[in-house]
Amino acid sequence: MDILVSSNFERLLWFLAYEFASSAGMDDEWNKRQAGQEVSAWLKDLKTKGGFGPVYQDVLNSARRDFESERVSDSQTVETIKGYYNKIGYVLDPHSAIGVSASERSISRAGDDVPHISLSTAHPAKFAGAVDLALKEEPGFNFQEKVLPSEFVGLEEKERRVTEIANDWQKVREAVRAQVDEELKAAAES
Structure with missing residues (x-):
């Protein structure tokens, strides 16, 4: 991508x-x-x-x-994740933390009378390494309990299935049809 x-x-x-x-x-x-x-x-x-x-x-x-832009370093991202967790108990993912940090800077320049909205962009479970880096030393923080959705528990231990397909829409169509045919056949046999 x-x-x-x-x-x-x-x-x-x-x-x-x-x-x-x-x-x-x-x-x-x-x-x-x-x-x-x-x-x-x-x-x-x-x-x-x-x-x-x-x-x-x-x-x-x-x-x-x-439009304006900002640059936020890795250490500033980690500090933003920590800060919001300590302030309100919310766990930001690193992408959202970058947006929040940039918004805070913009607010400091523009003033409180200019509305700012910072939207979350991802779930923090998607970035376990970054979130754990930011919060592992925080008292009472447990990634499994605070962040990881129950549907994700054990996912890393499951078998990975990957199908590589050429960058060709006809090959993708063939692969999808073959997979659907296989699943329909298995369902009919059970």
Whole structure:
């Protein structure tokens, strides 16, 4: 999976390009098509050149008005997980902790009168190593009891089944059909 560009960032780029295209006075279908082409070119450049631009000044100004970025280190992430666990007993996953830490910095710049929302992005059980690193020394913390859903208990000991399939939709279809046929046959025999 390529996560160089999150879907939310791609969506932001599209809305910025759409807003700019709409200023040209064309119909909505043209605006949407133009925005899609612009974002496609930007993302292609990002992937092949490591960046994109130049960007129209109006688009850049809109982005700066609506969007900001932060960098959060591993140690800051761990401290955020610890801090929220100690403050309110909530276990943040590391991705959410990064968002919360960035939001806290933004609030300190923007002030309390600017609303901020930080959404959780994953379950902390998905990141056992990072959560355990942050909270293993905390009195009373037990990953199995506080974080791990009961459905996950023992999952690591179960047999792993992996099927490698060529990057070809027809091969994927064949593999899915074969698996379904196998399961239907087994169900009919039981």
